[in-house]
Amino acid sequence: MNLIERVIAISRRRSPWICRLNAGSCNGCDIEITPLLSPRYDAEQLGIELHGTPKHADIVLISGTLTLRSRQAILDIYDQVPSPKAVVALGSCPSSGNVFAGSPLVLSESLDNVVPVDVWVPGCPPRPQAILDGIARAAQLLEDGSTKSQIQGQRQNLGGRLS
């Protein structure tokens, strides 16, 4: 790894820009993201910036129960995020559907079957510290080049070179 690649890798950890995606949440997790930007938890210390558009994001925070209608939206928005990227699942809903599991309009599968999830932040809703910790861990994965999408990309590159 040469010097510029090393600097870029460090920058990925030091400047994780996040984008929220509400996949059918009760808004509890989204309300818990807001204090991250407030004086108490001040996410800017870690270089975290909240961006409205997935094109500027490195980390997508996906919250809420997956519904039949949000599945395609998640895929679309995930595709718009330029790689390298990481996905953080907020709360219990993306993994299991939580209390909404079994409802007729709820997709009864884990978020991991839709997009590759790197960090799960448990809780209903998770505390702001836990969310901050999840983002920091995802940023560390981005530096190491070991998010699921990065590993998949490396495999594809390798496959292309071998064939």
Add this chain to the structure above:
Amino acid sequence: MSAVWSYLVAIAVWPGLLFAAPLGWLELWFMRKLVARLQGRQGPPFFQPFFDVMKLLGKETVIPKGVNRGIFLALPLVSLAAVTAALAIVPLPGNPVPSLPGDIVLLLYLMEVPVLCEVLAGYVSRSIYGQVAAMREAILSLAYNLPFLVAIIAMAQVAGSFQMRALQEVPYGPVHLLAALTFLLALPARMKLNPFSIANAEHEIIADSHIEYSGPPLALFKLSHAIEVVLLTELFAVVFIPATPWPPVNLVVYLVAGILVLGGVTLLATATARLRLTQAFRFYWIWGGIASAITMAATLVR
């Protein structure tokens, strides 16, 4: 040293890219840190703007479907080139570029190019939000350019010349003060800071006109903005701060003046909320217009 070399040095090294980029990052960090401290937060680490740009340079570029690839990728380059060339004309101490007659006109033209690039970037992107941002930027530039241009033109009127060096040699007088205040009136809108952050309203229209940009082109836009901040503050310092006979002292004075101006503008940005486009437009055409008229009158009375 031949003229070509001096231009190359001015654009690439001092006061161009090599020194202006770190200085721009320093000034951006200072603004963000000051905002954070005023809000009772810790704020970003010192190298944050540098990390942001480096990270963007290492990311993939997603080009939306149906967008003209050439224009989409050329706009950030043109913006950065224009803003760097404009900075190379500013007679900072040690600038190797020879003074040209009429370089103020060239400077003012070059300073409009980044604005034009932002407007085009919004329209090229085919995003509704980008187009709204571009429209706002275009309309706002019609408003803030009145006091901005009048402040510089009034100084040229006093100097009797459209040459930057002549502007520095004007004996200090009341016109300096009036023109400086008129310039400061236009500065928050030129820097897209808070009461006039209408074109880059981050939660209202999601992002500014670079909404569809990602990766290295976005990094170039960020770099261009950093250098634009340096350009505006140093232009203010060079034109309105009285020069001493010692160039190194001048340099320190200009840098300190630039930081102070930024601090003032940031204070205003933290203390105010965003205006609507019509309010900002009315503000600049009424109050900016009055300030411009007084400044121009002062140049005639003198």
